Amino acid sequence: MAAEVVLLLRGLVREKRHWLNFPSQVAQQLNVPVLTLDVPGCGALCQQPSPLSIQQMRQQLQQQFGLQFPQHRHARLHLCAISMGGMLALDWAVAAPAQVASLVLINSSSALSPFWHRLRPAQYFTLLRCMLSRQPEQREALIWQLTSNQPLQPEVIQQWVHIACESPVSAANAARQLWAAARFRPVTKAQCPVLVLASQADRLVDWQCSERLARWLNAEVRLHSEAGHDLPLDDPHWLLAQLKLFYSKVKCGLPAI
Template sequence: PASVPAMAAHCRTALQALGVAPPYRVLAMSLGAMVALAWAHAQPRELAAAVLINTSLRPFGAFHQRLRPSQYATLLRLALSDADAAEWERSILAMTSRRCFEEAEHDALLGAWTAWRRECPVSRANALRQLLAAARFRAPPLRPPVPLLVLASARDALVDPHCSRRLAQAWALPIAEHPTAGHDLPLDDGPWVAQQVERFVCTSKAL
C-alpha cells in the first residue's frame, strides 16, 4: 500500500484471513511503528499494547531528523539502481546496525538476509512507495487510548532519536533509550529490548 493507514488495514485483513483474533500486542520498528500508531488510532480496541522502536513521524521531528541527510544518497542509489540482493542487504546492515560482529556472524547474517530478499524480493516501486508513505504520514491528533512504550537508539544513523524523545514527551509515554545501538535495535541488543518489553508489560495494562 502507498499510505501508512492502508498498511495498517492490510495487516488487519491478513490477520483476519489467518484466523488470528484480537486483541493484538504489537512490537514495531521504524515505518512499522507508524503503522502500529495508525492502527491504534483507527481501531484502538484491537490493540492491547504496542512498542514503538526508533520511529519518526510528523510533527515530532523535522524532515532532516526523520531521515538523516547522510543516508539520502545510499537510499536513492539502492532504490534507483539495479543493485543485487547481497548489495542491498550489505548497505542496509551498514546503515542500521552499530553492532560489532564477528566475521563469521556478520557473513551468516548477510547470507540469511540475502536469501530472504531473493525469496521475497522487494520491487523498486514498492521501496519508493514505502519511503513516500513514511514521508507523508502524520501522527494522530491525540494519543491513541492504547498502552504504548517508546524505545530509541542513541546512535541511530538513520533516524534522529530526538523524534522518539519528542513523541514520548508530547504524549507522556514511557521511553527507554539504548546508549550504543543503531536503528535496528532488536538486532543490536535483542536482550535489552526484551527486558524493556517485560518491564512495560508488568507495569502497564498490557497483560
C-alpha cells in the same frame, strides 16, 4: 477475558523474517503467542503493490490478521513495531482502540519531526546506492551499514540475501512505502499504554524523532546509548528486558511488578 497476543511489525522494505529468532525469544519469555505479518509489497506479499498511505497499509494488515489468525480474532493485541511499523501500529491503535491493548514503538518517527531528523542527510548517498544496487549481497551489506552499529555478521547477511532473492521488494514498492512513511502525521493519540524506545546512536533516523513522538503521546521513552536503527538486531537482550518490564506493568502474560 480475551486472550492476549503480541504482534510484531517490521519497517520499510523489511519483512517478518527479518526479525530472525526474536519472535521465539519473546514468546518464550512472555508465555504468550507472538505473531508476525508482512506489509503488502514485502515478504509473502512482495508481488502486491504497497499502499500509498499508512492508513491504507494498516487497513490491509488488519484484514490479513483476521484471515491468517482467525483463532485470535478477539484477542487483545500488544503491538510491538519498529520504524515504519511503529507508524502502522500507532494508526492501528487509534483505529481500533478496543482491540489494541498496548504499543511499543522502536526507532519510529512521524511528520511531527523535520525531514532531516527522519532521515539523516549524511545517509542520503548510501540510501541511493542501496536503492540502485542490483547485487543482493552489496545491497544487504549497505542496509547493514545504515541500520546496525555491530560488526558485520556474514551469516545474517546471507539470511538477508536469501530473503531478498526469494521475496524481492521492487524499486516501485520501496518508493511507495517511503512516500507513505514520509507523509505520516498522527492526529489522534492512542488511548492504550505506550512505550517508546530509541537508539541514541541511530545513524539512519535521529533519536529525537522518538523523543518528540513520545512527548506528543505523553508516553514513557527509554534510550539505548549504543545500538543502531535495527535495535532488535543490535541488542535483542536489552530490548527483551524492556518488553518484559513494560508488559508486566500492562499485565501481558506476566504478573505485574
